Amino acid sequence: METRRLGGSGLTVPVVGMGTWRTFDVRGATAEADAARVVDAALESGAAFLDSSPMYGQAERVLGATLQGRRERALVATKLWTTDDADARAQAERALAWFGGRVELYQVHNLLAWPRRLSLLEALRDEGRVDALGATHYRADAFPELRRVMESGRITAVQVPYNPHEREVEHTILPLAAELDIGVVVMRPFGEGDLLRRAPGDTELEPFHAFGVRTWPQVLLKWILSDPRCHVAIPATSRPAHMAANAAAGEGPWFGADERSRVVRLASA
Ligand SMILES: NC(=O)c1ccc[n+]([C@@H]2O[C@H](COP(=O)([O-])OP(=O)(O)OC[C@H]3O[C@@H](n4cnc5c(N)ncnc54)[C@H](OP(=O)(O)O)[C@@H]3O)[C@@H](O)[C@H]2O)c1
Numbered sequence: 175m176e177t178r179r180l181g182g183s184g185l186t187v188p189v190v191g192m193g194t195w196r197t198f199d200v201r202g203a204t205a206e207a208d209a210a211r212v213v214d215a216a217l218e219s220g221a222a223f224l225d226s227s228p229m230y231g232q233a234e235r236v237l238g239a240t241l242q243g244r245r246e247r248a249l250v251a252t253k254l255w256t257t258d259d260a261d262a263r264a265q266a267e268r269a270l271a272w273f274g275g276r277v278e279l280y281q282v283h284n285l286l287a288w289p290r291r292l293s294l295l296e297a298l299r300d301e302g303r304v305d306a307l308g309a310t311h312y313r314a315d316a317f318p319e320l321r322r323v324m325e326s327g328r329i330t331a332v333q334v335p336y337n338p339h340e341r342e343v344e345h346t347i348l349p350l351a352a353e354l355d356i357g358v359v360v361m362r363p364f365g366e367g368d369l370l371r372r373a374p375g376d377t378e379l380e381p382f383h384a385f386g387v388r389t390w391p392q393v394l395l396k397w398i399l400s401d402p403r404c405h406v407a408i409p410a411t412s413r414p415a416h417m418a419a420n421a422a423a424g425e426g427p428w429f430g431a432d433e434r435s436r437v438v439r440l441a442s443a
Contacts, residue, residue: 175220175424178405181357183306183330185278187249189399190424191223192216192417193361193410199231206236208412213240215414217247219421225333225359225408227253227283228265238272245274251333251359251408253283253310254291262287262294270303279331279359281308285319292328306330312361314342321346324356331357333408336398337365338441348403360398360407369394374440381436385427391416395423397437400430 175188198209216222224241226234234252241248250273254262269277280298282291288309298304308331309323323329324347332351334343340362351358364370373390382388387396391409398407409420429437 175421176426179357180279180306180359180405181330181351182355183279183308183357185249185306185357187223187357187406188220188421188424189406190221190395190421191225191249191251191359191406191408192221192420193408194224194226194233194237195230195410197410197412198226198233198236200236201232206239209236210240211414212411212417213237213248215417216421217244219418221417221421221424222248223251223406223408224248225251225361227255228269229253229255229283234269235272238269238274241273245276249278250276251279251281251308252277253281254295255283255286257287259290259294262291266294266298270298276303276305278305279308280304280306281310281331281333282323283310285309285311285316285323288323296328306357308332308357308359310334310359310361314340314346317342317346321350324350324354329356331359333359333361335362335365336360336404337363337369337394338397338438339365339369348401352403358404360404363395363398363407363409364391369441372443374443378440382429382433385429385433386425387423389419391420392423393437394441395420396429397434399424400428400434
């Protein structure tokens with residue numbers, strides 16, 4: 175698995191990681207053991223950048239439990255998601271307890287109360303409990319505000335959607351991130367699964383074999399990561415085999431402009 179420097183965050187990240195929205199919002203021994211097997215696959219394949227949020231129900235707690243005894247093998251990215259200051263402190267203390275006292279990338283989810291949330295995260299960073307700070311939003315109409323946060327100098331990473339159906343970041347966020355040396359985490363690489371509903375056939379995928387990818391999800395991940403301004407993509411999955419297949423897209427050779435255009439055409443067919 176290729177690794178990249180996550181902008182000026184001080185973190186070096188594998189180019190493929192994993193998200194936990196929906197897939198890790200589970201309860202009970204059987205479901206949590208299934209989640210642990212997905213984490214096994216992520217760690218075995220080097221996709222050890224794991225993203226969560228208090229917005230995802232049980233996901234932070236379940237992810238923390240799956241990392242018991244092997245926390246040092248993962249980079250944990252999570253978020254604060256509240257407008258209430260006392261709630262924010264409680265979210266942080268809970269997450270830090272679940273993640274062994276440390277969070278590598280702590281983000282402000284959906285920019286909620288971001289000036290005050292960043293003050294809390296800066297204090298946690300000063301205490302040595304958090305390595306890097308970021309901010310996330312999933313909607314293009316919030317990107318002007320996200321740009322203001324980037325320009326504030328208070329964060330070193332952003333998390334945004336990027337896939338052949340959602341390309342707004344190409345004009346609004348990626349150029350500024352590159353200019354300011356801000357790391358880019360790519361959420362929703364498969365458009366929450368929408369891009370996988372009609373996969374191109376084997377013949378259409380053949381031109382991508384030379385790039386070490388054979389399946390449509392792998393081609394989509396390689397499309398994202400072939401833009402060097404993107405540092406890590408975090409597909410969510412409930413299946414260990416899908417995790418391993420996704421991780422296999424995390425190595426060069428990378429697509430050039432022709433292959434990237436071909437992927438966009440296939441995605442809009
Ligand atoms: N900050 C924000 O505002 C925000 C918003 C949205 C998402 N996110 C983050 O980004 C992460 C990813 O986005 P997402 O969860 O919305 O969707 P996604 O990663 O674009 O798509 C997830 C879907 O893809 C399927 N999938 C994954 N790998 C596959 C493979 N190899 N073959 C076939 N199907 C595959 C999964 O089904 P299976 O379970 O069957 O594999 C799942 O249904 C989230 O989990 C979360 O951490 C953040």
